Amino acid sequence: MFPQPSNSNQHLVYTKPLSVQGSSALVPVENGEFTKADMIIRESQKLQDDLRSLGMKIKQHEDKLSLLTTEKSQLDDAILHLQVAIGKSKSSSTAKIGNADDLHITTEEEVNKQILQHEKSAAGILCQVKTHHGAQASLLGLTQDVVGVVAMLGKVEDDNLSRLFSEYLGVETVLAIVCRTYEGVKALELYDKEGYINKSCGLHGLGASIGRPLDGRFLVICLESLRPYAGKYVVDDSQRKLDILNPRLPNGECPAGFIGFAVNMINIDNRYLFCLTPSGYGLRETLFYNLFSRLQVYKTRAEMIQALPCISDGALSLDGGMIRSCGVFSLGNREAVDVRFPRPERPLGLDQHIEMERQMMNTQWKKDKVFDDLKREKTMLDMAKFSFNKKKSDFLKYLATSSSYATQVQTAPYLHQ
Structure with missing residues (x-):
């Protein structure tokens, strides 16, 4: 075909x-x-x-x-x-801010005296009992669950930082009593059938018995009721510092003058680093994380202001600048807080400082x-x-x-x- x-x-x-x-x-x-x-x-x-x-x-x-x-x-x-x-x-x-008298080293004994000056406060009553009746105080049912007063539960290596932290928290919070469980909170204050405070029981009764009647309100912090930090910890750090991501500016750089987070600048006694709550948490991830959250610390106020885009939970500067929270600035003269955190008994030595400088140079080279x-x-x-x-x-x-x-x-x- x-x-x-x-x-x-x-x-x-x-x-x-x-x-x-x-x-x-x-x-x-x-x-x-x-x-x-x-x-x-x-x-x-x-x-x-x-x-x-x-x-x-x-x-x-x-x-x-x-x-x-x-x-x-x-x-x-x-x-x-x-x-x-x-x-x-x-x-x-x-x-060096303020008078020279404000820059002396604050010891634990001095902080105890500062608390005792608040005679009619709950913290003052507890310190009075502990100071003069130490053996008997440990046997009191109402104090067995008490960990201590906020000002005595952490130490700060620098008095200027200690003053800044105390001013940021306020005297009422620095003098707050810390309990492990809510059972300890209930033991501090009892009520009658009409709902009035029973002044013969609890902390009120204790104060009256030593000639220091409790006057006004006072703060009590219950550790087991706090929401703890849920992140990781700095590897191989004896103080179990929180591994919080450092702030970053929109261009990705770390802000100039950033020193660290306040929560990691508190030195905590080893007995309070682990298993202080029923869930096994210590003071840093419970008490101090809730007090400071991600509060940042800068060298100067000017550098702190430059870092505003990456400040979410407030900031402090060594020269007295204070941002309480995002958009909330604390202006005016610094307050003279009469209760501060003590310094560690063994401050950072010269040899350690030289070693850290060496590590800094080596890390910068890398x-x-x-x-x-x-x-x-x-x-x-x-x-x-x-x-x-x-x-x-x-x-x-x-x-x-x-x-x-x-x-x-x-x-x-x-x-x-």
């Missing part, structure tokens, strides 16, 4: 589109030569191999950049932790090296991406050219002699 072509002089031509993906579609011609289609396939395969190789290089550079970025972030955090420790050792000499590696890796990534895009453009152009040839072959009629 159709004319039959001559078998002797016929050229064999594929009528389906040529594939540039494979390498097996060889088109034989006379004398064993390959057709142009095979050349297209081989060149296409080479371009694809080049693209694949460049893509793998890009992935390798991106992975290396990711690792270096993580390492740089870890070094940034390490530097900030060292700055906190170094800053605390220097702050008493670099931030950070500079990582930063140089980051720049070099970024340059190599940009070059790999440029080569990839250029090769991809060549490949697409080649595909367009080979597609035109394949279309001509597909539509060509049978060839005759």
Whole structure:
């Protein structure tokens, strides 16, 4: 029905589109030569191999950049932790605010005397009983669940910081009584059938018995009722400091002058670091985290103001600046708070300070090296991406050219002699 072509002089031509993906579609011609289609396939395969190789290089550079970025972030955090420790050792000499009388070292014994001056306070009554009737005080049912007074449960290595923290919290909070459970809270104050305070029982009765009648309201903090910090802790830190992410400005940099978080600047006695509540928490993640939350500390007021975009839970500066919460500023003269946190018995020594300076220099050197590696890796990534895009453009152009040839072959009629 159709004319039959001559078998002797016929050229064999594929009528389906040529594939540039494979390498097996060889088109034989006379004398064993390959057709142009095979050349297209081989060149296409080479371009694809080049693209694949460049893509793998890009992935390798991106992975290396990711690792270096993580390492740089870890070094940034390490530097900030060292700055906190170094800053605390220097702050008493670099931030002398107010009269010289306000800068003397505050001992635990002195804080106890400060509390005793508040004669008709709940804290004053407890300290009075503990000071003069220590053995009997431990046997009193109403004090067995009491951990202590806030001002006596933490220590601050610098008197200027101690004053700032006390001013931020206020005298009422610094003198608050801390109990482990709500049963301890109930034991401090009892009521009669009409709902009035029974002045002969609890802390009221104790105060009356020693000639210090309790006057006015007083704060009691129940540890088991507080919502504890739920994050991680700083690795290998004997004080179990909270591993809180350092603040970052919109450009990703840590604000200048940032020293640390107030909650991590409180030194806590080892007996209060673990298992103080029924759930096993210590004072830092319960009491002090609820008092300070993520309160930030800066060297100067100017640096604190510059860091406003990344301050969410308030901030303090060593020269007296205070932001109580986001958008709430405390202005005016500093208040003279007469109850402060004591200093640790063994303050930071010179040898420790020198060692921290050495660690700081070493960590900074590592950070500079990582930063140089980051720049070099970024340059190599940009070059790999440029080569990839250029090769991809060549490949697409080649595909367009080979597609035109394949279309001509597909539509060509049978060839005759």
